[in-house]
Amino acid sequence: MAFDDPTPPQIGHGVAVLVELPKHAGLNGVLSYRTTQPLAAGQLLRVPLGRRVVCGIAWGDDASGGAPQQGLGAAPTASDMAAPVLRDVAEALDALPPLDAAWRDLVTFAAAYYQRSTGELALSVLPADLRELDGPALQRRLRRLDKRLGRTPPSAPKKRRGKAVPEDEVTPDPVPPPDIEPPALPDLSDEQQAVLDALAACGAEPVLLHGVTGSGKTEVYLRRVAAALEAGRQALLLVPEINLTPQLEARIRARFPGRVTVAMHSGLGPAERLQNWLAAHLGWADIVLGTRMAVFASMPRLGLIVVDEEHDPSYKQQEGARYSARDLAVWRARHQGVAVILGSATPSLETWHNALPVPEGNGRYRRLAMPTRIGAGVLPQVRLIDLTRLKEQFGAKQLRDQPFAPPLLAALRERLDRGEQSLVLLNRRGYAPVLHCTACGWKSDCPHCSAWRVFHKLDRTLRCHHCGHAERVPRACPSCGDPDIQPVGRGTERLEEQLAAALPGARIGRIDADTTRAKGSLEAQLAQVHDGDIDVLVGTQMVAKGHDFRRITLVASLQADAALFSSDFRAPERLFALLMQAGGRAGRDAAQAARSELWIQTWHPQHPLYAALTAHDYPTFAAGQLLERQQAGLPPFAHLALLRCEARTQEAAVAFLAELARRAAELQTQQPAWAAILVYPPVPPSVQRVANVERAQMLVESPSRPALQRFLAAWLPSFQDEARQPGTRVLRWAVDVDPLAI
Ligand SMILES: Nc1ncnc2c1ncn2[C@@H]1O[C@H](COP(=O)(O)OP(=O)(O)OP(=O)(O)O)[C@@H](O)[C@H]1O
Ligand SMILES: [Zn+2]
Numbered sequence: 179m180a181f182d183d184p185t186p187p188q189i190g191h192g193v194a195v196l197v198e199l200p201k202h203a204g205l206n207g208v209l210s211y212r213t214t215q216p217l218a219a220g221q222l223l224r225v226p227l228g229r230r231v232v233c234g235i236a237w238g239d240d241a242s243g244g245a246p247q248q249g250l251g252a253a254p255t256a257s258d259m260a261a262p263v264l265r266d267v268a269e270a271l272d273a274l275p276p277l278d279a280a281w282r283d284l285v286t287f288a289a290a291y292y293q294r295s296t297g298e299l300a301l302s303v304l305p306a307d308l309r310e311l312d313g314p315a316l317q318r319r320l321r322r323l324d325k326r327l328g329r330t331p332p333s334a335p336k337k338r339r340g341k342a343v344p345e346d347e348v349t350p351d352p353v354p355p356p357d358i359e360p361p362a363l364p365d366l367s368d369e370q371q372a373v374l375d376a377l378a379a380c381g382a383e384p385v386l387l388h389g390v391t392g393s394g395k396t397e398v399y400l401r402r403v404a405a406a407l408e409a410g411r412q413a414l415l416l417v418p419e420i421n422l423t424p425q426l427e428a429r430i431r432a433r434f435p436g437r438v439t440v441a442m443h444s445g446l447g448p449a450e451r452l453q454n455w456l457a458a459h460l461g462w463a464d465i466v467l468g469t470r471m472a473v474f475a476s477m478p479r480l481g482l483i484v485v486d487e488e489h490d491p492s493y494k495q496q497e498g499a500r501y502s503a504r505d506l507a508v509w510r511a512r513h514q515g516v517a518v519i520l521g522s523a524t525p526s527l528e529t530w531h532n533a534l535p536v537p538e539g540n541g542r543y544r545r546l547a548m549p550t551r552i553g554a555g556v557l558p559q560v561r562l563i564d565l566t567r568l569k570e571q572f573g574a575k576q577l578r579d580q581p582f583a584p585p586l587l588a589a590l591r592e593r594l595d596r597g598e599q600s601l602v603l604l605n606r607r608g609y610a611p612v613l614h615c616t617a618c619g620w621k622s623d624c625p626h627c628s629a630w631r632v633f634h635k636l637d638r639t640l641r642c643h644h645c646g647h648a649e650r651v652p653r654a655c656p657s658c659g660d661p662d663i664q665p666v667g668r669g670t671e672r673l674e675e676q677l678a679a680a681l682p683g684a685r686i687g688r689i690d691a692d693t694t695r696a697k698g699s700l701e702a703q704l705a706q707v708h709d710g711d712i713d714v715l716v717g718t719q720m721v722a723k724g725h726d727f728r729r730i731t732l733v734a735s736l737q738a739d740a741a742l743f744s745s746d747f748r749a750p751e752r753l754f755a756l757l758m759q760a761g762g763r764a765g766r767d768a769a770q771a772a773r774s775e776l777w778i779q780t781w782h783p784q785h786p787l788y789a790a791l792t793a794h795d796y797p798t799f800a801a802g803q804l805l806e807r808q809q810a811g812l813p814p815f816a817h818l819a820l821l822r823c824e825a826r827t828q829e830a831a832v833a834f835l836a837e838l839a840r841r842a843a844e845l846q847t848q849q850p851a852w853a854a855i856l857v858y859p860p861v862p863p864s865v866q867r868v869a870n871v872e873r874a875q876m877l878v879e880s881p882s883r884p885a886l887q888r889f890l891a892a893w894l895p896s897f898q899d900e901a902r903q904p905g906t907r908v909l910r911w912a913v914d915v916d917p918l919a920i
Pocket of ligand 1: 364365366367370389390391392393394395396397522523552725726762
């Protein structure tokens, strides 16, 4: 690759600079400029672009083929191309070391894989504030950071006329931690010890740590982090949603006093995000704890990557470059020759398949298991309640008004009497998913979306969860005027109300997206649970994962069945993971574990998913799912891309995709290797219209990943072409490689 060339451009020569330009611009984001000083590849710059001055990254010398950026945004003509007059680099931010080759390779790979421009991806993963900084502002930020961390800022690299600044000279040395008494460590369980021995021996091979909930995976991560820090390296810890686990950050800081831990996630303010990024990039931070965006952290001494709860869908970015941070973490670790640990009690089927030995799987990862809970704690006993029998016994009305089977209610009361906590899961917020008029059949649909508006009783609104459209609840039916409009179905608000009625005196709490909007409110509510101020917690999947609740001994899931029959082939996998994780919140204290239970109310108690769940048997569940996937030609046995299109009308969206399909067929006749790729007809997604925009999607399936990659790259120009056609009514289109939700 051209940018690996360590020779910097000569003074007065052209330099290729990466700027934030989308792929549509056709340049992959590389433009040429003139420089009057030697620039190392990866150096952050300020460069003129059109009428603005923007952030750029020196990407190699001019031979790497940037288009000239000249004039005031004028399009280059053929004669300009012959003798380009380059604009000058405005400024080099040389108080910062350049982004290293490993980082540049990572963004180059990610951009190509997810079909984005390198410039767009590379700059979008830098903190917004960094992109705005000029030299003096950067100096001020560095001094502030230096004060906070007590480190000396790097001096600007020595300028040597026409000579490279070798990368190892700008890579910071690790700073020895101050002498602070480390906290006492727990004695490792035999399983933890065995896993750690194996990890110490297995070098940079990717590892799946398959440990049941409460088996002590976090302790294993922390020991490996400690080993990396001792070796003078930095550690990167990825978690699905950091707000959900404030505990973890505190635990890491307590474990590594004197070391610098920084967080990277979207909940941080811009100034803090920049500080933390700088600390990582300068090598001052030893540990980076972050969500998916942190996979792009610049870490010059990276020595370990951990991906906790690797199966979690939030590792997949759902807009812009739709990258999978888990997959990029594995790529990055392999590319840099560092260890990566993927941890989960319910691995994604892709990862499981990678970790199964040949011939069942493909043996790419090492699999290490921790099948038992810490302190001889047992996993919760699973109890299935047959809703069909319940309905026969009590009638439909009773089931609506009082949604708990009598034995479940008795079990909840028992917990209450013993002073233990319960968690009731319902994956639907609001009071009721729809309001309905008993006289004329009117339903609270959203005028802008193909969806119902949800009834929120607290503020008496009807709110669309897709477009946000909210209105006061009408007093009477807007269609026929009848005053008898009724909530249909149940959300967490209503469940909270029904629980309060069924369990007089119990302190009931609710945690969902509605109760946690204010900053800090989730932390406060979780603290209430941990402090024992709540007896029964009602919540959505937000509370099902990751939390180390010590006093919960009962978890109940009230209506989970929908996922069994979803058109999304990943729905059963997600349901299994959710229920396993939710059950995993119960009985985490070994003293109480023996009587911990996971209750599931279902219309389909015979379903094999529930049988596997009852036996806590992930491998059997996974084997069944993998067999189905293999027979149906689905991931991990095939590779998918999903094309999404938005337009004012459904016809326009479908026509756009249909035209692309036609062009795909043309391409396929040209290249025999692409003949096996299937392009399915365009279809509307489950919610077809959102905020008055019609959506359509088209699935592309390939038995080979490289073939799909090359095919998409060849196909993409026709998208740009088609979208530029005069009279096109397409608003947006996007390519989602390895889509998670179909
Ligand atoms: N060796 C040990 N000795 C005593 N306690 C331990 C040990 N290892 C872990 N623990 C404790 O056991 C509990 C569960 O551990 P941890 O949270 O790491 O489990 P986990 O495998 O990450 O679970 P989950 O997948 O449910 O998040 C924690 O409270 C932790 O402090
Ligand atoms: Zn809407």
